[in-house]
Structure formats: C-alpha cells, structure tokens
C-alpha cells in the first residue's frame with residue numbers, strides 16, 4: 035500500500051527569506067569606525083535616539099526611540115551621532131542593490147528580491163532551492179536541518195526546502211559581511227509574514243526558520259497586532275467588539291464575526307488568511323522593485339605599487355565583472371550601462387575610497403566575450419586609462435573595484451546595409467568621445483571604511499561560497515548564532 039502523504043498547502047511551495055540589517059543606522063557608523071562597536075552609540079533624529087547599537091541596548095538597556103536627554107541620563111557616556119541619511123541610503127543601496135541583488139541574479143529560475151525601506155528585504159528563493167535539491171547529489175550538497183544535522187534528501191520534502199533556504203540565507207549573510215562588513219538577521223519560512231516573524235528570533239546576526247508544523251505554536255500566543263494590517267484602531271475594535279486579543283482567538287473566528295472591526299470584507303479576509311497561515315496573494319507575493327542599479331566587482335589584496343600589478347589585479351576584476359554584465363544582459367533585456375566607475379583605496383580598510391568615472395556607450399560591450407584581447411574600446415583598457423590619468427607613480431594600492439551603472443534601454447543599431455562602415459565610424463567617434471570624457475573624470479572621496487576579506491572578489495561566487503568558518507573568523511567579536519527553529 036502506498037504511503038499516504040499530507041497534501042501540500044499552496045503556500046508551502048514557496049521559500050521566502052526575510053533579511054533585516056541589525057540596528058542599521060548605528061551599524062553604518064560602526065562599520066566606518068569599528069571602535070564604536072564596543073561603546074554605547076545612538077543615532078539622533080530630531081530630539082530622539084532613533085537607533086541604538088547593541089552595546090547600548092544590551093549593556094545600558096537604552097531602548098530605541100528614547101529622548102536624547104533621557105538616554106544621556108541612562109548612559110552619560112552614550113555617543114550621540116546625528117543621523118546621516120544620505121550615507122545610510124547609499125550604504126543600503128550597496129548592500130541590497132549591488133551585493134544581494136547580484137547574489138539573487140546568479141540564482142536559478144526566477145528568484146525575486148524585494149527591498150522594503152532602507153534596511154529590510156524579502157527574497158523568494160524557491161527556484162534556487164528546487165534547483166539545488168534536484169541537483170543535490172551531483173553538486174554534493176548535504177541537506178542539513180536547523181541544528182546542522184544531515185537529513186535524508188527525500189524525508190519531509192517541505193522541511194528540506196526550508197533547510198536549503200536556510201543554507202542560502204547563510205551564504206547571503208556571509209557574502210554581505212565579507213564584502214561590506216554588515217551583519218544581517220534572517221528568517222526563513224513559506225510566507226513573507228512567517229519569515230519576518232522568524233528573523234526576529236535570533237537578532238542580532240543570526241537566523242531562524244519556522245517549519246509549517248510549528249506554525250500553531252509560533253503564532254497562537256502572540257498578540258493580534260503582529261498580523262499585518264492590524265493597527266492600533268483595529269486592535270482596539272477587535273478587543274472591544276469581539277473580545278479578541280491573541281492570534282489564537284482571532285483564528286477561532288469566521289470573517290463574518292470580525293467584519294465589523296474592518297473597513298472592508300477584503301481586509302477582514304486578508305487578516306484571517308494571514309493569521310491562519312494561508313498564502314495571501316497580495317501580501318505574501320515577493321515583488322521586485324526592478325533590476326540592480328549597478329553591477330560591480332571588487333578586490334582586496336596585499337599592497338601593489340606598479341601599473342603591471344594593477345593591470346593583473348584588474349584582469350581578475352574585469353573578468354568577474356564581464357560575467358555579471360553578460361548575465362544582466364540576458365536577464366534585463368539587453369539594457370546597457372552608460373557609466374563606468376573605478377574605485378580604489380591606497381591604504382588599509384580605514385582609509386577612504388577614491389573614485390573616478392567616465393561615460394560609456396553600448397559599443398563598450400563589444401568585447402565582452404574576448405576581453406583577453408586588448409582593445410581600446412573595452413572596459414579593461416578604459417579603466418587602465420582612467421587610473422593612469424588619475425594616479426601617477428609612486429603609489430600604493432590595497433583595494434579596488436570596477437562597476438557599471440546608469441542603465442538605459444538597448445540602442446537602435448543601423449540597418450545591415452550600412453553597418454560595416456557605419457559601425458566602424460561610430461566606434462571611432464565613440465572612442466574619441468570616450469577619450470574626451472576621460473579628461474573630465476569626477477573624483478570623489480568616501481569616508482566609508484570597509485572590512486574586506488583579503489584577495490577575494492566580493493559579491494561573486496567565491497564570496498557566496500565562503501564557509502561559515504571564515505565568516506566567524508572575520509566576524510571576530512560577535513560570533514554568528516546557530517540557526518534555530
């Protein structure tokens with residue numbers, strides 16, 4: 035007799051990761067000035083401390099959204115930094131659009147990244163999970179449960195989907211930390227709602243997952259206000275009109291009973307669906323806010339002092355960058371970048387970055403497949419030209435990165451009849467134009483200090499495959515927490 039299987043609920047086919055940057059504004063300041071990590075630090079917005087770092091929260095018990103005066107009374111040594119929103123937005127863009135966006139782009143199928151605000155994102159990694167499970171044997175992937183124990187690939191398929199999702203979340207977190215120095219907490223579940231609930235369980239710098247079986251236990255005792263769309267007013271109405279204060283009490287109702295507490299049938303149904311763990315098409319679907327705004331690759335290395343060494347390191351970067359651009363061309367309808375940027379740093383990770391940019395045209399993409407052949411119009415040559423114009427001997431370099439950005443729609447090329455001569459003319463004119471533009475580089479300094487893994491291409495497959503051991507090694511002070519259910 036064949037074994038009876040529990041039918042799969044519709045939402046169980048999805049694997050969603052929720053990512054939440056730990057005390058983000060404070061963490062940006064800590065990444066820039068690592069000495070802050072062990073000191074109480076608060077970010078001031080108006081007269082309030084909007085974010086407190088974990089030293090301030092744990093050691094001095096300062097809650098966020100405390101008045102500055104009161105926070106200083108609680109902890110006179112509290113370092114108060116006025117919020118630098120521009121910097122935080124830029125760091126958020128690098129983390130989500132560049133680093134995590136690139137990671138998600140490299141996944142199989144249609145994995146979707148939805149960035150929510152400045153410090154949170156959801157990723158639907160279902161297709162990548164399915165691909166890894168299908169190819170687990172060939173790839174030598176071990177499926178491990180939340181305690182790190184090996185489990186059979188065939189046992190309880192839906193749990194295994196979440197287990198693989200958990201491994202992906204860990205890779206993403208390691209990649210962000212090794213590339214940019216930021217810690218993230220993550221939650222893994224079959225819906226957005228549950229993944230967000232899970233990401234709160236192991237903060238900071240940890241991750242947790244919620245299996246379907248533990249749904250009741252996780253949610254029943256919770257206050258009804260944890261359900262999305264149950265705000266202050268609805269909560270009051272549920273309490274007064276229906277004597278409902280916990281999720282368990284809400285789940286015991288039909289929507290007819292609670293409709294009087296909501297503005298519409300739709301709102302009542304949605305809240306009840308989410309409370310019962312059903313996938314809500316509108317709330318739970320992960321929706322992309324568009325393709326990454328820039329694509330880049332970076333390298334950290336022991337000090338180099340010659341143009342020859344520069345070219346050699348650059349070749350690794352451009353090789354990696356070309357792979358990413360080619361992937362982007364396929365995924366994003368042949369859009370092409372119009373800006374090329376080189377970032378470099380003379381000293382250690384405490385020293386500021388310098389950057390130099392120039393305009394590029396679609397023609398620059400011609401050499402994507404054979405960048406080994408030196409051609410004046412390819413990205414590699416253009417970067418060398420930019421660097422030599424900007425930095426003269428003697429120099430010392432420890433880090434650099436190249437990125438392309440400012441994407442536009444594909445150009446309309448000339449008809450075949452005129453293409454041979456026409457294209458060649460365009461090439462020359464564009465090269466000339468590029469040459470002119472090189473003389474008007476913009477130079478910027480960034481005070482952002484980054485801790486990077488030596489000699490590793492950031493955002494790339496090497497980064498993604500960084501082992502948890504090296505993550506721990508890099509993390510130093512606060513070790514990563516184990517995944518918990």
Ligand SMILES: [Mg+2]
Pocket residue numbers: 054055056057058153154
């Ligand atoms: Mg956060």
